Amino acid sequence: MKSTKKTTISQAAKLLEEKERIALFAHTNPDGDTIGACIALCIALRKLHKTVKLFCDMPMGDKLKKAFPEIEEFCLEFSGKFDILVAVDCGDLNRVGKFADFYDKFAETLTLDHHGGLFFSKYNLVTQYACTCQIVYEIVQQLPLQLDERLATFLYMGLCTDTGNFSHNNTDRASFLMAADLCEHGAEMEKINRVFFKDTTLAETKLLGRALSHIRTYYDGEMVLMYLTQSDLNEFGADFGATAGIVQNAINVDTARVGVMLAEYMPNIYKVSMRGKDFSVREVCQQFGGGGHVFASGCMISGFLEDVIEKIVRTVGFTI
């Protein structure tokens, strides 16, 4: 069993200052918080003349690269020599994705996370903050450098995405104080909002229309379901990633306690996303070998569309 210890903001800042070659790992299927935190920390550490490289087992996505052409893409394969590896916004080792085994064997590792998960690194800075960008923000304040526009912009990226634009329960006083400070330092807030909350491709908008046209309700409207098949995706030339987030339209229906979105991932294999209001969708997804959060979970189910829908309706029916 390797030894792990709890680390404070100032200890983490000191640790990073001591190291010369630093590898930052974003979590698999990277979101705005892990990307923003990695880029901000990279900018800060390079200001201190450190050698920093960013890794992730998936790229950060075209929308982001279009909006911020200056940022460097993650390295998808590991290479280089480092003094420390840092897992950014990772609640457990699996989040490091395909680098997990290598990460686990490395002697000097540091977790920066806000999911309150297990200690899997040598040093663990695990908080109850709204976002990992707040951890990086506080680390940056301990380092001998000033916030600038770029740092403020990427720190804002994680703050506004992980708080759902300051609307989720995790939004607190610290979120607004941080936002005020980042605003003062020139964060490009409108641009971040556009990229993460507004911009869609034409294919995505058409796909949403198709999903909405496939809406079905069960249990007096307490369950709302939508689906997309591979032929829908092909018709609009959309890739599978374009189905992400559509489930929100199902749970937004005022009568809904369960929102379900099925997207055909491969022929007769459906990725099922569920959202709940006062209803544990995690338990439903666990019945199918999936999981996640109590009110936001997912699973994969194989079968013909109508059979898959029937299975879900029946399973939800046990507890609704």
Ligand SMILES: [Mn+2]
């Ligand atoms: Mn996060």
